[in-house]
Amino acid sequence: MRIGYLDAFSGISGDMLVGALADAGADSAAIADALGSLGTGASVSFEKVKRCGIAATKFHVRIEEASKHRHLSGILKMIEAAAFPDRVKQNASAVFRRLGEAEAAVHNVPIEKVHFHEVGAADSIADIVGACLGFELLGIQAIHSSPLNLGSGVVKAEHGVMPVPAPATAVLVAGKPVYSRGPAVELTTPTGAAVAVTLAKNFGALPPMKLSSVGYGAGDHDFAEQANVLRILVGEASGAIEATTVAVIEANIDDSSPQVLAYATERLLEAGALDATLQPLEMKKGRPGTLLCVIAKPQDCERLATLIFAETSTLGVRIYDAERRVQARRWVEIDTSHGKVRMKVADGGTFAPEYEDCRALARSTGIALKDIIAEANYVYLKNSK
Secondary structure (H helix, E strand, O other): OEEEEEEOEOEOOHHHHHHHHHHOOOOHHHHHHHHHOOOOOEEEEEEEEEEOOEEEEEEEEEEOOOOOOEOHHHHHHHHHHOOOOHHHHHHHHHHHHHHHHHHHHHHOOOHHHOOEOOOOOHHHHHHHHHHHHHHHHOOOOEEEEOOEEOEOOEEEEOOEEEEOOOHHHHHHOOOOOEEOOOOOOEOOOHHHHHHHHHHEEEEOOOOOEEEEEEEEEEOOOOOOOOOOEEEEEEEEEOOOOEEEEEEEEEEEEOOOOHHHHHHHHHHHHHOOOOEEEEEEEEOHHHOEEEEEEEEEOHHHHHHHHHHHHHHOOOOOOEEEEEEEEEOOEEEEEEEEOOEEEEEEEEOOOOEEEOHHHHHHHHHHHOOOHHHHHHHHHHHHHHHHO
C-alpha cells in the first residue's frame, strides 16, 4: 500500500498541501489543467521558493474576478461535473461536506443555508480539488498525519478579528491531537484542517514505510525561527501495520477495593481503551496500592480519564504520549476435535489461539481450557507444515 504522511510541524493549509504534493512528484501541469476545467475564474501556478533555507514549492491561485459566495450544493455539482477520477470527486466532495458541517455548527444554521466565504471561494476550491488530485496522481492509497500545529495569535476573517484557531478550524479538529508552537499566526487554516481530518486515517507518529519521495509545500510567510512548510513523505507500507501515537493514562490508587478496580478496567475496555492493566505497588508509608495503566487513542483520552475519576477513588492521573507499533496479523480458522478455533497469526510467524473461542469450547464441552489451547496449537502447527 502506498502511504502519504502529512508532517504538519508548521501547520497545514490547502495551498501548502498542493505545493507539497507537486514537490513530491505529482504532475503540476496535470493539476493546473484539471483545475482550469472547473471554470471557477481562477488561474494557478507553481513556483520554487525557499522557506528558512528549505527549498519548497509554492502553489499560487489568482482570482480574475471578485470572489463569489457559493452554497455547498453548487460546489458539489461543480466537482461532480468535472472530468476527474471518481475517487478525486468523492474525496473533494467529502472535504467540502466536512467544511459545510463545521460552518453550519459555527453559525448555528442548517448546512444548506451556509454561504461559503473564504473556504468556498475559488482559491479554496482549487486547493481542495488540487490536493485530492495530487494524492491520486501520486497513487497514495492511505493518508496519515502528524498532530496539527495550529499556531496562535489572531486571524482576520470576514466576521472580524478572531483568535487562532479560527472557529471553523476549532470545530474541524475536535478530537484530533493538536498543539501550538512557533510564531503567533494562524498556521492551520480551515481548508487545510478539513482535508486532513476528512482524509487522514489517523494522527500520530510516522508509519513504517519504504520512503520513495519527500515534498515541501511553502506557506505565505518566511519565518526566521522555523521553516514555514508542510512536508509530505510518500512510500510503500512495510513492517508493522500500525505505528501511532497513543495516550498512556496512569493512576496510583491505594484506597479502592479489588472488585472496584476490576470493574473499572472492564468499563475502560468497553469504552474503547486499547488496553487496561492493574499492577501491585508499594506506596508511601508502606501502603499496598495498585497502578492502573490505560493505553488509549489520543482522541479518547479525555473521555477515558473522566471514566477513571468516576469509577475509582483516585484524585489525579498522569497522561503522556507513547508510540505504539503492531505487527500485521491475520485470522486462520482451524478445526479441533472439540470445535472451531480462530488463530491469530502475525507476519513474523508468531501465533496464538483466540482465548474467547477456547473458553467457549471449554465451557460447552467440560474439557480443561489448557487442553483446548494445547490442541489448537498442535492442530495449527500440523496444518502449517
